Amino acid sequence: MVRHIIPNNLNEALNFLNEGPFHIMAGGTDLMIQKRSTAGTPPKFAKDVLYIANLAELNYIKKDEAHRCIRIGAAAKLEDIYNHVDTPALLKDIIREIGSPGIRHSATLGGNIANASPAGDSLVALYLFDAEIVLLSVDGERIVPIKKFITGVRRIDLRSNELIKEIVIPIIPITAYKWYKVGGRRADSISKVSFAGVYLSNFGLVADIRFAFGSVSATVARSIELENSLKNRPIEQIIGDLPRILEEADKMISPIDDQRSNKIYRRKVAGNIMERFIKNIA
Numbered sequence: 001m002v003r004h005i006i007p008n009n010l011n012e013a014l015n016f017l018n019e020g021p022f023h024i025m026a027g028g029t030d031l032m033i034q035k036r037s038t039a040g041t042p043p044k045f046a047k048d049v050l051y052i053a054n055l056a057e058l059n060y061i062k063k064d065e066a067h068r069c070i071r072i073g074a075a076a077k078l079e080d081i082y083n084h085v086d087t088p089a090l091l092k093d094i095i096r097e098i099g100s101p102g103i104r105h106s107a108t109l110g111g112n113i114a115n116a117s118p119a120g121d122s123l124v125a126l127y128l129f130d131a132e133i134v135l136l137s138v139d140g141e142r143i144v145p146i147k148k149f150i151t152g153v154r155r156i157d158l159r160s161n162e163l164i165k166e167i168v169i170p171i172i173p174i175t176a177y178k179w180y181k182v183g184g185r186r187a188d189s190i191s192k193v194s195f196a197g198v199y200l201s202n203f204g205l206v207a208d209i210r211f212a213f214g215s216v217s218a219t220v221a222r223s224i225e226l227e228n229s230l231k232n233r234p235i236e237q238i239i240g241d242l243p244r245i246l247e248e249a250d251k252m253i254s255p256i257d258d259q260r261s262n263k264i265y266r267r268k269v270a271g272n273i274m275e276r277f278i279k280n281i282a
């Protein structure tokens, strides 16, 4: 029989984690589905479960002016992040389209990241902002950029005695952003293709531009090389470069067929979104 532990504080949680393998549970909106058994019976867990959603030390959203970033505790609820004044507008728009209100009141940002689903909607924004993941164990803290933390489909760089403590989102200047989520219906759907893009224009030049696709590769697809090739160029020149941009963007992704969609549709939609994003800059 597995144990279900509800620690009183973060230190207690870390000490439990250090003792043996646990499933960490925050909102449980992914974990309970993954471990479900037949209807009407409780989920089946192979390991003990450590419940962290109640830990006040992991539940905060704060602006760090000195380091020009937002710090979000791993157990902060998506709904609270959405309602917070300092949350970047792009992340707010994304959260508004995650699940339903009931899900967003339980689900956490830490859970969305640790679940490492190609369709995890917050991830495209976190990759664009070069977010960092702060990991904690009895041995101390480790800080890993998100693109290194997520190593594959449902694979993360997390040691057995660690948990995600905090997500650090740098504040960057942005002229405009765009978020597209293509799902089977308007609300409460899992992404078939997702996209987030931001840019900063400065006297007719594109000073910064970042874009990333979700649900069309094992992890979020972002090409720093393609982004760099567009920086410090006049907007009209970038529009003129659209055929090359679309060709390069197509190489960024490797969609698959699954129960939600097929790779031909995903590739076509990703291209259309990229084209719309670039044309919108003008």
Ligand SMILES: Cc1cc2nc3c(=O)[nH]c(=O)nc-3n(C[C@H](O)[C@H](O)[C@H](O)COP(=O)(O)OP(=O)(O)OC[C@H]3O[C@@H](n4cnc5c(N)ncnc54)[C@H](O)[C@@H]3O)c2cc1C
Binding pocket: 023, 024, 025, 026, 027, 028, 029, 030, 031, 032, 033, 052, 074, 075, 097, 098, 099, 100, 103, 106, 107, 108, 109, 110, 111, 112, 113, 114, 115, 119, 120, 121, 122, 158, 162, 163, 164, 165, 188, 189, 190, 191
């Ligand atoms: C009906 C429904 C609709 C959904 N719609 C969407 C959607 O539109 N977009 C989307 O992206 N997702 C969606 N999801 C998935 C899910 O709600 C999110 O991924 C959510 O953010 C997970 O957070 P959680 O706190 O519930 O994670 P949990 O289920 O508690 O945990 C998920 C995983 O993360 C690990 N984990 C959690 N917290 C930590 C931590 N602090 N440190 C280390 N590991 C941790 C757990 O061990 C587990 O492996 C949906 C789910 C449901 C059931």
